[in-house]
Amino acid sequence: MTATTTETTTHDRILDAIRRHTASENPSSFLALNSGNSVFTVPGADGAVVYRRTGRWAVQFGGPFAAEEDYGTLLNAFRAHVRGEGLNLVGVQLQRTDAERYAGRGFTVNQVGASWAVSLDGFTLRGTKFMQLRNKISRAHRNGLTIHEADAADVGEAIATIDRAWLGSKGGAQQLEFLVGQIGGAAQAHRRLFVGTIDGAPVAYISYSPVYGSRAGWMHDLSRRIPEGSPGLMEAINAHAVEVFRTEGVEWLHFGFTPFTGLDAAHELDGHSAAFQWLMHALWAEGAALYPAQTQLSYKQKWAPDVTIPEYVAFDGPQASLPGFAHIFRACNAF
Structure with missing residues (x-):
């Protein structure tokens, strides 16, 4: 062999x-x-x-x-x-x-x-358990956040601006690889990218990767925001993406x-x-x-x-x- x-x-x-x-x-x-x-x-x-x-x-x-x-x-x-x-x-x-x-x-x-994974069948942010999450999302929108799905090729400069600010806030940390997603390359055509702006300036993004199998759907993958940005940026972008996915009949959102x-x-x-x-x-x-596991889990648990x-x-x-x-x-x- x-x-x-x-x-x-x-x-x-x-x-x-x-x-x-x-x-x-x-x-x-x-x-x-x-x-x-x-x-x-x-x-x-x-x-x-x-x-x-x-x-x-x-x-x-x-x-x-x-x-x-x-x-x-x-x-x-x-x-x-x-x-x-x-x-x-x-x-x-x-x-x-x-x-x-x-x-x-x-x-x-x-x-x-x-x-971690959330079933999108009947998913809603109504109810007391999501009250704090809704408040953060509302605050981001009150601060002028607008969200759109974008082609990565069209927003490369915006992504680079957010990445530089995010990595700079981590003391010049290196971009993680291997067990974290990427933007660009041959696989980009299969991913989806949602970008948030305030007054036309890029402030945050989330990239979603496809998931196959019995819990097929999308995985909340690479995400970045400018460190001085409004509270609730990531929550608002993800909530927007969830609604897009639900209208498309997507059954699962994974958090990786x-x-x-x-x-x-x-x-x-x-x-x-x-x-x-x-x-x-x-x-x-x-x-x-070594790794901010508790912070990462806290964000994921917001979505129950x-x-x-x-x-x-x-x-x-x-x-x-x-x-x-x-x-x-x-x-x-x-x-």
Whole structure:
């Protein structure tokens, strides 16, 4: 058996794979199309593995996007390929079905966080539980916010202006990659972009990526705002997008993966690392410097998600690896 790799994403093959092979129900699967990813395939096998190499690690995104009969073939071949290259393997954002398969092959698998989804069937912001959310949205509109869906090619300068302001407010932080969406490139035609302006000046945007599978819909993905902007900018843009989606008959809005959130002992698999489980809880409580999980979750919970989807990390070996975990963040350009 011969395996092949490419240094950049093979767009059409990956798009076809994530559309057709939805057994793992990964709501973030569209991120496989991010530029900078590498793709592993096996001749004759229907599907692909997406990953990035950082140092001596291969960081795999999700499980293989593959036909049921070829899932094991791709996973086994990719594992052998990584070992043959003298690398270590860690997989992140595995779904429960992926996690069980990896654990069955001797990986150490732990819950690393969760993603969140809202059913749009009958969704409304009426009622007392959304009172504060409605107030923030109203305030943004009173401050002059207008929202429109835009073609990314037409608002590139506006997006760049918002990005510069947002990153500048983070002390010159780097743009995150890999587990975060992008704007532009070959995949942009499949995304949707909503932009907010006040007095004609761009102040915020949200990019939405398609989600496939039984909870098909859109994922609230990359979002930015100017730091000195009106309260409620992101909430107002998302509320506007929700109404657009509902009129189109979209059934689900996903809020994507947030590490360290939704942790529950009931989600752990046999053979998980107790020490790593403890670390995830510690990072939820005290890890804001690494990732602002509590802030991210607070925003998502404003929309009263109907579904919490546990997500997993898998280390190739009998124990969890702190260097492997660190290389996930390195692949994301977090440090």
